Amino acid sequence: MQLEPGERATLEGADGQGAAMAMRVVTGLARASGAERLVEIASVHIDGCLYHGQAGVDFAERLVELGARTTVPTTLNVGSLDLLHPGMVRTESETEKDVAAGGRRLATAYEALGARPTWTCAPYQADVRPARGEHIAWAESNAIVFANSVLGARTDRYGDFLDVCAAVTGRAPYAGLHLDENRRGEVVLDCRGLGAGVLELDLAYPLLGYLAGEIAGTANPVFVGLPPGVSEDRLKALGAAAASAGGVALFHVVGTTPEAPTLDAALHDRPPEHTEVVTPERLASARRELSTAEGDRLDAVSVGTPHASLDELRALADELADGPRIHTGVAMYASTGRTVLERARQHGIAEVLQDAGVRLVVDTCTYVTSILDPSTRVVMTNSGKWAHYAPANLGVDVVLASLSECVASARAGRVVLDDGLLR
CATH class of the missing domain: 3.30.499.10 (Aconitase, domain 3)
Incomplete structure (x- = not known):
C-alpha cells in the first residue's frame, strides 16, 4: 500500500x-x-x-x-x-x-x-x-x-x-x-407484477427492503418496476430494512437512483447474477415473517426508525388530526432527530402529535435503549428495521404495519390490520 x-x-x-x-x-x-x-x-x-x-x-x-x-x-x-x-x-x-x-x-x-x-x-x-x-x-x-x-x-x-x-x-x-467496479448491480428484483395499488403503499417499501436483504445478502440489488420518483422516505425505509435483513450497503432503483438511469447502467452492461420476481404474495409472506405477535394485544406503537423526517412527522400528524386520542393503554412513540424536531415545532406539527398523545424521542431510538415500559410485550411499527431487531433486543413481539394501521391500532388499543392491503 x-x-x-x-x-x-x-x-x-x-x-x-x-x-x-x-x-x-x-x-x-x-x-x-x-x-x-x-x-x-x-x-x-x-x-x-x-x-x-x-x-x-x-x-x-x-x-x-x-x-x-x-x-x-x-x-x-x-x-x-x-x-x-x-x-x-x-x-x-x-x-x-x-x-x-x-x-x-x-x-x-x-x-x-x-x-x-x-x-x-x-x-x-x-x-x-x-x-x-x-x-x-x-x-x-x-x-x-x-x-x-x-x-x-x-x-x-x-x-x-x-x-x-x-x-x-x-x-x-x-x-x-x-x-x-464494486458498485455494479448484481441481483435484479423484478417488481413489475406488483401493481400500482401495492406500490402506492408505504408498507410496501420496508417489505421490499426485507426481501432484498434476504435475497441479495451483501450483494447490490437492482429494483425494476418501481414507480418513477419514489420518495426519499420510502427509499430510506427500503434501504434500512435491506441493510438490517441482509447487509445491503448499496441498491439501485432503475429510473430513480443516481447510478441507475437504465438497467444496463446499473448492471454496468453485464448480465445479472440472479433475477427474482417479486409478487404481492411474497410481500404478504414477508410481513408475516416480520410480525411475531399473535392475537390482538397491543402495548405500544413505535415509528421513526430510521429517524422520522419532517414529511413523515407531518403524515403522522395528518393521520391523528381528526379523531380520538391514542388509547390510554397504548404508548405511542415517534423517534426523530433534534434538527427535524425543531422544524416540526416551527410548523406546529410537534404540538399536534403531542396533543394526540405521541411521545417524541430524540437522540436515541426505542429499540436500542430502555424507553419502553418493562411490561411491554407487543409493539407495532411501520419500520422493517425496528421489526427485525426489536424481538432480540427487547424481548418483545412485533407487528409490522402501515402508518394508517399504526394509528388505527393505537386509537383502538388493539391490533387492527387490513388483511387485504397487499393484494
Missing part, C-alpha cells in the same frame, strides 16, 4: 500522537482490505455513540487525551440517552445507570474531538448531504446505504473505531464501495 507524504508524516507522529494512533487504525484496515492506497474523504458519520461497554469509551477518551481532533465535518449517530427529554430513558437499575453514565462519557469525548452533536441515524435529513461521487466515511447501516444509493456518494461499510479514526485523519481505505 502506498501512502502520500502527508499521510506518512501523520502516521509517524507529525500531527500529534492522537492523529498517529488514528492513522494506524486506518492503514491497518486498508492493508486488511487489500487497498492500494487511501482516499481523501469529505465527511464522516460516527456510529459508535451507543454505550456497549468500556472499550468504546476508552478508545474515544484515549484519542482526546492524545490531542486528536476531527479534520472533516463529522456527525454523531444515536446515543444511549435522549438528552433533550430527561427521564425518557429509564435509569433505575444498575445496568441502566451504567449505560447512561457510559453514554454521557462517550458524548463528552466525541464532542471534545470536534464532532457535531447531531445524535441522529439520519444525518442526511440535516444539512449533511454529500454530493454524488463524493468519498465519505459513514458508519451506521441505514446511513451507509442511503448515502451510497440515494445520494450517490461513496462509502464502504464502516463501523466503530474506524469511523472516528477516519474523522481524525480525513482518510479511508480506497476499497470496497469506493471503487467503481
Whole structure:
C-alpha cells in the first residue's frame, strides 16, 4: 500500500500522537482490505455513540487525551440517552445507570474531538448531504446505504473505531464501495407484477427492503418496476430494512437512483447474477415473517426508525388530526432527530402529535435503549428495521404495519390490520 507524504508524516507522529494512533487504525484496515492506497474523504458519520461497554469509551477518551481532533465535518449517530427529554430513558437499575453514565462519557469525548452533536441515524435529513461521487466515511447501516444509493456518494461499510479514526485523519481505505467496479448491480428484483395499488403503499417499501436483504445478502440489488420518483422516505425505509435483513450497503432503483438511469447502467452492461420476481404474495409472506405477535394485544406503537423526517412527522400528524386520542393503554412513540424536531415545532406539527398523545424521542431510538415500559410485550411499527431487531433486543413481539394501521391500532388499543392491503 502506498501512502502520500502527508499521510506518512501523520502516521509517524507529525500531527500529534492522537492523529498517529488514528492513522494506524486506518492503514491497518486498508492493508486488511487489500487497498492500494487511501482516499481523501469529505465527511464522516460516527456510529459508535451507543454505550456497549468500556472499550468504546476508552478508545474515544484515549484519542482526546492524545490531542486528536476531527479534520472533516463529522456527525454523531444515536446515543444511549435522549438528552433533550430527561427521564425518557429509564435509569433505575444498575445496568441502566451504567449505560447512561457510559453514554454521557462517550458524548463528552466525541464532542471534545470536534464532532457535531447531531445524535441522529439520519444525518442526511440535516444539512449533511454529500454530493454524488463524493468519498465519505459513514458508519451506521441505514446511513451507509442511503448515502451510497440515494445520494450517490461513496462509502464502504464502516463501523466503530474506524469511523472516528477516519474523522481524525480525513482518510479511508480506497476499497470496497469506493471503487467503481464494486458498485455494479448484481441481483435484479423484478417488481413489475406488483401493481400500482401495492406500490402506492408505504408498507410496501420496508417489505421490499426485507426481501432484498434476504435475497441479495451483501450483494447490490437492482429494483425494476418501481414507480418513477419514489420518495426519499420510502427509499430510506427500503434501504434500512435491506441493510438490517441482509447487509445491503448499496441498491439501485432503475429510473430513480443516481447510478441507475437504465438497467444496463446499473448492471454496468453485464448480465445479472440472479433475477427474482417479486409478487404481492411474497410481500404478504414477508410481513408475516416480520410480525411475531399473535392475537390482538397491543402495548405500544413505535415509528421513526430510521429517524422520522419532517414529511413523515407531518403524515403522522395528518393521520391523528381528526379523531380520538391514542388509547390510554397504548404508548405511542415517534423517534426523530433534534434538527427535524425543531422544524416540526416551527410548523406546529410537534404540538399536534403531542396533543394526540405521541411521545417524541430524540437522540436515541426505542429499540436500542430502555424507553419502553418493562411490561411491554407487543409493539407495532411501520419500520422493517425496528421489526427485525426489536424481538432480540427487547424481548418483545412485533407487528409490522402501515402508518394508517399504526394509528388505527393505537386509537383502538388493539391490533387492527387490513388483511387485504397487499393484494
